[in-house]
Amino acid sequence: MNYRRFLPFLILAFSLSISNFLFAQTNGNSTSTAGENLNATKIENKEEGKEEKKGINITELVFGHVSDSHSWHLFTIVKNDTKKEIPVAIPLPIIVYQPDKGFFFFLSNHFEEWQNVGGDSSFSNSYESNGTKFHLEKKMKEKVVAEDGKPVMDLSITKNTLSMLIGITLLLWVMLTAAKKYKIGTVAAPKGFQNFVEVVVVFIRDEVAKPNLGKKYLKFTPFLLTIFFFIWINNLLGLLPGGANFTGNIAVTACLALITFVVMMANSSKYFWSHLLNPPNVPFLVKCLLVLIEVMSLIIKPVALMIRLFANMLAGHIVILSVICMIFIFGMLNVFAGWGFVPVSLAFSIFMFMLELLVAAIQAFIFANLTAVFLGQAIEESHEHAADNHGSHTAIESNAHAIENKSK
């Protein structure tokens, strides 16, 4: 029974070690394939685009999908007679703040981007209110700019924000429903969906919190659980067709990393600081260097967390998009080549999708696990101080061992 229960996590733990390696490869591949594609399209655009305006700008397409947007773009209708591109999108609320003029609320369809004739990527339409004009600057990323040139604080409910709101609504619904079944004082076995929630909760508690956090693990388990489920559900939502690339956005991962950093600092022990600022039994010169490195590592830890999640999720999205775009790149060369490439591209994107499903869970787990490792170092009171570089590896290894032992 134990074996069955831990089998998925055994696989998960195994794939962790593999996936980092594998993902490093796919990362490399993805950037190179994406790069090739982009180059290819650029050349094609130069050759064909000017003559026929038929080619697709792959760069814009891919980065338009992975970056945030002020409207939820669904698809684009191209009118046959006029060659007009009409985007079909859900308008989202825009909230902007200017220090001297206060808040402005309006819907993003005021920018009327979907009535624009396609092609010109840096177009903008303006919205005017109380004598202040805003327009949407579209480069690699959308940006709300005031026409008077004054700074604008953009607090809009963007595509990513909305996706996150959907994600947390789902998360709250699932977890609160599951939590209702737990009544204090009952020793009943879990039923139905509760099983799934419980397996993951127990896994995070026993395999992430317990080995890394020592005695006080129960205090931080809720935090780790929230991080894990928050990232996981948003990773999965991002994989849905038309979904937003929420966890592949650096603002999101920066926010999560900052929260981790704050929690780490708020709970750090005296022992941790004394060892960090005054490592014992070290000659003076080495000590200076060591303290410098340790202080840097303090910042590097959350930055590593931030970049790891961001890069992994972004790369995954870019790879899938690039693979799908390859159909159109081949299609532009030759109609038959395009149709011929469909099965290859589909097969590869299905494979990538499966991998991404795995990666969604793995990245959430890694984020939670590394958070636990860093937290464990910060709250440590005992005499053993694991080297930062080996922390994650040993933690993962010990997890794998723990799982193996349990399955036996």
Added chain:
Amino acid sequence: MDLLTPEFGLFFWTLIAFIAVFAILGKYAWEPILNSLGEREKGIADSISIAEKVQKEMKQLQADNENLMAQAREERTIMLKEAKEMKDRIVNEAKEQAKVEANKIVIEAQQQIQQQKMAALTEVKNEIGTLAIEVAEKILRKQLSSTDGQDAYIEMMANNIRMN
């Protein structure tokens, strides 16, 4: 690159959303789930330890029972042995006593027989004596009833005296 510069708006909403989710789930999901998980685990562990304890006690009890049984069996054999010994002793004693009694009775009987024999003999002697005297008297009377007899007797008496 644009992709690497975080947008403030998304950062802001993520921060608020995460803290809200953490607060809500922490209070209404993780706490009850973790608490009841812990309780359940404790319950299971307690049940197991109680079961183990009971099993141990059962084993102890069984061992005790076996000990008791063995003891009882031993006692039974001892008692049986004792009873047999006692029976033998009593039988032997009775036999001895009976022998003694019988001897005593025999001796007494012999003594009585002797006594009665003696008494009978004495009586017979006395009877014979009386009879002899009566016979003698009768003879004497007959002999001395006539003058001749008296004379002969006197003569014989006188002869006896003379002889002496």
